[in-house]
Amino acid sequence: MGRHRKQPTVTVRRGSVIALTGLVPAGFVAVSAASASEVGTVEHATLAASHDLSEDARSEQAPRVEAVGAPVGDELMHAARHPGPPIVKTVAQPDGRVAADVPAGPLGIPGVAYAAYQNAERILAQEEPTCHMPWSVLAGIGRIESHHAYGKMDAKGNPLDPIYGPVLDGSLSGNNVVHATDGEIDGGMRGYARAVGPMQFLPETYRKYAGDGDGDGISDPQNMYDAALTAGKYLCSGGLDMNDLSQQSKAIMRYNNSMAYVANVMAWEVAYRTGVAPQAGQLPRI
Numbered sequence: 001m002g003r004h005r006k007q008p009t010v011t012v013r014r015g016s017v018i019a020l021t022g023l024v025p026a027g028f029v030a031v032s033a034a035s036a037s038e039v040g041t042v043e044h045a046t047l048a049a050s051h052d053l054s055e056d057a058r059s060e061q062a063p064r065v066e067a068v069g070a071p072v073g074d075e076l077m078h079a080a081r082h083p084g085p086p087i088v089k090t091v092a093q094p095d096g097r098v099a100a101d102v103p104a105g106p107l108g109i110p111g112v113a114y115a116a117y118q119n120a121e122r123i124l125a126q127e128e129p130t131c132h133m134p135w136s137v138l139a140g141i142g143r144i145e146s147h148h149a150y151g152k153m154d155a156k157g158n159p160l161d162p163i164y165g166p167v168l169d170g171s172l173s174g175n176n177v178v179h180a181t182d183g184e185i186d187g188g189m190r191g192y193a194r195a196v197g198p199m200q201f202l203p204e205t206y207r208k209y210a211g212d213g214d215g216d217g218i219s220d221p222q223n224m225y226d227a228a229l230t231a232g233k234y235l236c237s238g239g240l241d242m243n244d245l246s247q248q249s250k251a252i253m254r255y256n257n258s259m260a261y262v263a264n265v266m267a268w269e270v271a272y273r274t275g276v277a278p279q280a281g282q283l284p285r286i
Contacts, residue, residue, distance in 0.1 A: 113148040143272075209230050213225030
């Protein structure tokens with residue numbers, strides 16, 4: 001998984017930033033390097049090393065609180081109702097779609113993304129009640145992985161252009177070689193895989209945890225509602241409890257086996273939850 005610097009189908013560039021002072025709750029760093037090595041389901045260790053934060057991205061700070069607690073229309077708050085496991089596929093979208101005009105959430109989170117994270121929290125509270133997954137953790141991951149689909153989604157949560165990570169052919173420093181196994185949701189890739197959608201899943205992992213966030217019977221990794229719920233299911237798997245900071249850190253490491261990545265996600269999680277944006281001095285480049 002990684003941070004996309006530009007729009008849609010370009011190479012992902014992740015900025016790994018640490019914002020500990022005043023942002024990350026004391027005690028979350030209790031997960032040691034030894035415990036990190038015990039996480040056996042790390043999704044994107046293949047993408048961990050080479051994604052530095054660009055200067056323009058570092059200077060791009062989320063706006064101060066403008067719409068914390070902004071109401072989200074009921075039409076956006078979906079609930080999964082379709083019986084049985086969803087069909088996993090990428091759905092072709094028509095041309096001419098426009099970005100949804102929805103009030104932003106905390107710190108400028110695009111309204112559709114905010115609704116999708118909240119929707120995932122509500123569904124997981126029913127399906128995984130001991131996980132205690134807060135929407136803000138999913139928002140922290142969505143911020144890093146695709147800047148909330150760049151804020152360009154239609155009202156149904158579909159990006160205006162599909163989002164893909166870099167081809168994992170070993171050409172980027174720090175990225176392992178991952179062979180393609182699922183062209184159906186990987187944009188027809190052959191040979192090598194790439195992460196897909198706003199929450200940046202490798203196709204094989206997405207299929208394993210696929211969630212139907214909008215209740216239409218389909219789990220599409222490009223759809224923000226589906227991707228947010230799938231990310232929550234992935235983090236909750238194995239009985240982890242997000243109320244325990246060490247377990248929460250272990251869950252986030254499944255995305256990237258790096259304490260810097262965990263710190264990055266947690267910094268934004270706290271920021272979105274409290275409405276206090278990270279300051280430039282709290283975002284060192286590593």
